[in-house]
Amino acid sequence: MTEIDYGRFHEWLEEARSAAAAGSTDGGGARWDLLRRFQQEWGYEPAGHTESDAPVDEEAGDDDVDSSLAIPAALDEWWALPCNSFADRGELYETNPVWPPTVRPDPTGYGVAGALPQVNPFVGPDEDLRVCVFMAENQYCNEWGYPAARSGLAEPPVLVSARDDDGQEVWLLQSHSVSEFFLHLAVTRLPAHYAWTVEEGVVSPQVVAGLREHLRPLGLLPWRELGARTEFWGGPDVIVAHNTGYGDSELVAYGRTEQALQRLAEKLGVDWSEWICAPESHDEEG
Structure with a gap:
């Protein structure tokens, strides 16, 4: 599986916005x-x-x-x-x-x-x-x-x-x-089904600081739903949802692979080895 750096998502989003503003008609590609x-x-x-x-x-x-x-x-x-x-x-x-x-x-x-x-x-x-x-x-x-x-x-x-x-x-x-x-x-929806996932009810200020140090914002506005205010951050094969509003979890991390979440945990100084859940989509495959 080729690694994808979602730290570049904002860059891709800006390219899509620019193409749309320029009137690109390539099959709606922009x-x-x-x-x-x-x-x-x-x-x-x-x-x-x-x-x-x-x-x-x-x-x-x-x-x-x-x-x-x-x-x-x-x-x-x-x-x-x-x-x-x-x-x-x-x-x-x-x-x-x-x-x-x-x-x-x-x-x-x-x-x-x-x-x-x-x-x-x-x-x-x-x-x-x-x-x-x-x-x-x-x-x-x-x-x-x-x-x-x-x-x-x-x-x-x-x-x-x-x-x-x-x-x-x-x-x-x-x-x-x-x-x-x-x-x-x-x-907000698909990684929860297709990705390796770990949830944290509450995270320390050090973990939040680590997110900002090692990941980059996706460039999307905060997602508002059921009292949550969720910002998304990206890195190599990972996307992290950080909720500063209401909700059961302050942080949910999604990985395209289990190894991607383990690498992120090391950078954040946390141990997720016992908490990473396999994708729900694996049950369908089974």
């Missing part, structure tokens, strides 16, 4: 090639379908879908990707797709998130303050969507409904674009 590569590197193999139709959300109706709003091109492209691991292995993601996208505030009362406040960093006060939701956490504790005022863009920014320090519902920036969101979603 938007989706990094996602395809990442999935392949961690062991996901496409099922071989040529196109995936977006499932219609039975909860969505005429009252919570504004058909006058465009659906961003990148969202349609994602559903049609031959390498769409969500369409193939949705159970690995533990999220619910919302198709067609529904608006918040939800006139039916089903969706709990509200609109953007008059003063916000995403749209002007005289623009549409609604948010179009296209993905939700399993229990709808968090929802991900884009500003309705930006629905005409191919790649609008993606927002997440979360709670601030005072417990108030707010919309925060989750990803700079739709395609980057789906890459980010794959980073």
Whole structure:
């Protein structure tokens, strides 16, 4: 297995952003090639379908879908990707797709998130303050969507409904674009199934300092879900999720090989020899 240094992930992400900004039309490569590569590197193999139709959300109706709003091109492209691991292995993601996208505030009362406040960093006060939701956490504790005022863009920014320090519902920036969101979603989900894994409930400041010394940030915004605020760091054949919010684990390390996690443990000055778990995907192979 060829070693892959995820310390370069931010570099690859910037290259993809630049190619997309330059208008590259190489089969959507600028938007989706990094996602395809990442999935392949961690062991996901496409099922071989040529196109995936977006499932219609039975909860969505005429009252919570504004058909006058465009659906961003990148969202349609994602559903049609031959390498769409969500369409193939949705159970690995533990999220619910919302198709067609529904608006918040939800006139039916089903969706709990509200609109953007008059003063916000995403749209002007005289623009549409609604948010179009296209993905939700399993229990709808968090929802991900884009500003309705930006629905005409191919790649609008993606927002997440979360709670601030005072417990108030707010919309925060989750990803700079739709395609980057789906890459980010794959980073949060697929290694947990395909990688060698070790979890630490609490880590010392020395371990956190070691992460910053030996690894590099992936360049993605903090992942917000169920109170967590998770940053991802990368190195040779490893990705580490460091959560500074709520959750059962402060640190989860993923390795493409068991040896990669052992090397990382040595650098961090910890002993993971008894705590490294084999990939869940190995059970499927068995």
